[in-house]
Amino acid sequence: MSEEHEYGVVVVGGGPAGLTAALYTTRLGHDTAVINRGGGRAAMMQETHNVIGTTEEVSGNELLQTAIEQIEGYGADYHRDFVTDAERLDDGRIRLEAGDITAVADRVVLATGFSDGRPDPPAPRTGRGLHYCLHCDAYMFVDESVYVMGHGDSTAHVAMIMLNFTDEVDVLLNGDEPTWSEETDELVRAHPVDIVEEEVTGVENGEDGWLEALEFADGTRREYRGGFAMYGSDYNTDLAEQLGVELNDDGTIAVDDHGNTSADGVYAVGDVVPGHNQIPVAMGQGAKAGIDIHYELRTYPMSKEEIEAAGGIDADDVPAVSDDLRASAQAHREDGGKASADD
Numbered sequence: 001m002s003e004e005h006e007y008g009v010v011v012v013g014g015g016p017a018g019l020t021a022a023l024y025t026t027r028l029g030h031d032t033a034v035i036n037r038g039g040g041r042a043a044m045m046q047e048t049h050n051v052i053g054t055t056e057e058v059s060g061n062e063l064l065q066t067a068i069e070q071i072e073g074y075g076a077d078y079h080r081d082f083v084t085d086a087e088r089l090d091d092g093r094i095r096l097e098a099g100d101i102t103a104v105a106d107r108v109v110l111a112t113g114f115s116d117g118r119p120d121p122p123a124p125r126t127g128r129g130l131h132y133c134l135h136c137d138a139y140m141f142v143d144e145s146v147y148v149m150g151h152g153d154s155t156a157h158v159a160m161i162m163l164n165f166t167d168e169v170d171v172l173l174n175g176d177e178p179t180w181s182e183e184t185d186e187l188v189r190a191h192p193v194d195i196v197e198e199e200v201t202g203v204e205n206g207e208d209g210w211l212e213a214l215e216f217a218d219g220t221r222r223e224y225r226g227g228f229a230m231y232g233s234d235y236n237t238d239l240a241e242q243l244g245v246e247l248n249d250d251g252t253i254a255v256d257d258h259g260n261t262s263a264d265g266v267y268a269v270g271d272v273v274p275g276h277n278q279i280p281v282a283m284g285q286g287a288k289a290g291i292d293i294h295y296e297l298r299t300y301p302m303s304k305e306e307i308e309a310a311g312g313i314d315a316d317d318v319p320a321v322s323d324d325l326r327a328s329a330q331a332h333r334e335d336g337g338k339a340s341a342d343d
Helices: 016-027 060-074 134-141 153-162 182-189 238-242 279-297 304-309 323-334
Strands: 003-012 032-036 077-080 083-088 094-098 101-110 114-116 146-150 169-172 194-196 200-205 211-216 221-223 226-230 233-235 266-268
Touching: 003 016, 003 094, 003 279, 016 032, 016 060, 016 101, 016 279, 032 060, 032 101, 060 077, 060 323, 083 238, 101 279, 134 153, 134 226, 146 153, 153 169, 153 182, 153 226, 266 279
Parallel strands: 003 032, 003 101, 032 077, 101 266, 146 169, 146 226, 169 194
Antiparallel strands: 083 094, 094 101, 114 233, 200 211, 211 221
16 A cells, blocks of 8 residues: 655646646645656757757656756755556545545646657668757757658648758658648648658667667668657546546647636646647746646635634734755755755
């Protein structure tokens, strides 16, 4: 039997969106835990792009580890575990069951992300020739030879978009028949894009690990700096479905502008919701959800009716921050405010 803990907020998922939500709720005085199974799209990044103030040599794992240390420094709990079950209790709170912990929370943030569909091997190494984020990595391929692998409408459209960066763009069907629409077929063939039908049979990498060329079933060899795989997304919505959360037609979780889902007390942020799958966007979503949760959970100001029902409030009733978070705040001050860069 796993140990049960009670929190104001539990975040499921430890990517940029979930960790930012936890950062805000913790610093705003709510006992918060992150339960993260590990991995995820951000963790796969060899380099970090488009995050202002973060240099490109910072890997995804380094970025996330720094964030984990920051939230723990402010008093949040971090559990490396996998949440398998979620249920609504009679009092409205939500119980989350993981391998070594059971958490009961007033509010839950689902930051469970998605998994990219991958091409069958042989394929280049992720981050060293195989990429999934056009907005993150297109800049890397200015004046370079690039491929877009897949067979749907998104494949053709990304290939046409890449013409903004280079004049050497191939669509690799990898032995599949195109599934894009007739309109898309006419459009992509009107652009200077090569459509390669043959199956990929081999990968050549340089000494630095970067892709140099791909080999094909017809014996040809084509040189590439890298490219993009477009095989769709598998959204991690099992917990959302257990809690009765509404999903969109594309499989994402339906949310409002602050991350509220259709289920009371349940938020969703990051790659599991609609929008651009970018770290700064995910951070913004996490921040907005964290602030919205704070508005819902904070004790003060009370209404006149609440004050009367409580028999009045005095100095002994404040502050509303838990003893654990007060101790963390005091330790943070004594440590010289080393995490103040997140203020």
